[in-house]
Amino acid sequence: MRLRGVRRSRNIEDRRRSRGRGGAIGGLGIGGVLVVLAIGYFTGIDVRPLLDGAPQQSSAPRALTPAEERAADFSASVLATTEDVWSRLFPAQVGTEYAPPVLVLFSGRTESPCGGASGATGPFYCPADRKAYLDTQFFATLSERLGAGGDFAAAYVIAHEVAHHVQNELGILARVHEARRQSDQTRANALTVRLELQADCLSGVWAAHVDGLLEPGDIEEALNAARMIGDDHLQRQAGRVPQPHTFTHGTSDQRARWFENGYDTGEIGACDTFAADRL
Template structure:
């Protein structure tokens, strides 16, 4: 059923099965090149587009300094793709139903403008820092990619069952939350970007998109073994850890 839906919608089977914000490296070449019709072009003067591009630039400024300082790894910027409805990615068709995601094949972050409009009504009320948290989370996946973490996790998933693979996905997503916090802490130290209430809004967003909250809202109950992103409490915990420390070493979600 999953692959049939994938065929007709153009959405990667990995996304349909796992709900992950990373489209896996393990897709075969046919899946990688599957086209998707492009949606209407996003107006370059659209305020949401301008803000997302600004945040992307801020992530580059911070990680270009912080990543080599804390890990010895040089930061290579990701590319931002802002679209409306559908577009093409190195990992296959990108559609708004997938939400924001990072493709490690082409090193790009894909953001659909409709998601940020939904945040205003569904995911904690939105707000500049809540939007920035979403972008920073996806860039957190890019940082994981640069550090070789995504490749190691993909290899580990091949050796375990679905429940264990889901648990590894949770670790990856929670670490990206923590890395988003690390970025915010360093950005605030550099530019004083945080205003009263910003952290609370970001934490409310993290809570709203926890697997337990989303599953309960969709079907009345949660199944922890099927989580791929982490519970509301866990997402808040790791975002807070990064915010408090500003240090990548505080984001070891794999041994805690």
């Protein structure tokens, strides 16, 4: 993705300087921890027993590494592209103005109105404060451990969380939350799958409108990332037989197909997964 010369968003809240430096967690090195956390997030496996004894957050400030500085610059530039795209598309396709979210960068642990956040939650969006949360070490997990390398794969992660903010702006998150509250677990999971696939599709819409910034292979990187974090693939990676009733994000094929649908059409209206007979 061509980000040279792209402005950096000011809607960044960087909390990484306040993280404690802890080393291993529950006997795992940091690489092992990142794998466990990512698989736990994307498969719904409860990984907390593996993380007992996690170090508490320290208030002592620390210097950011060059890699962390680069991650912040990258995240701020990608976030700026989402602001530009959705600020154009909302008036044109929805008829309202777009109010962008804040992206919180953290390392290890932080707090949100939606609960305590750690690498175990993975990247997530909290509608209560209209902020997306990202532990920038997840970029390394995505590339080195989950087999989804490339800068556009990382950009897709940010775009996906911003897409949840788009859903919030459109009133979709509130409606799905209410429907989930009235459903059993299997039905609630099925609704969540449709919500996540819609976010994948909206990420594709964003990709279709980042004028002049795409490089050869970028879309393939995003599609590969979508496949690598499909529920079925990650459950197999965790040594489990895929259990569709436990899926919360969709299969590899579904995630890639809906991203591609958004990219091919460039239309918000093409992302109505809730009306789709086939996911």
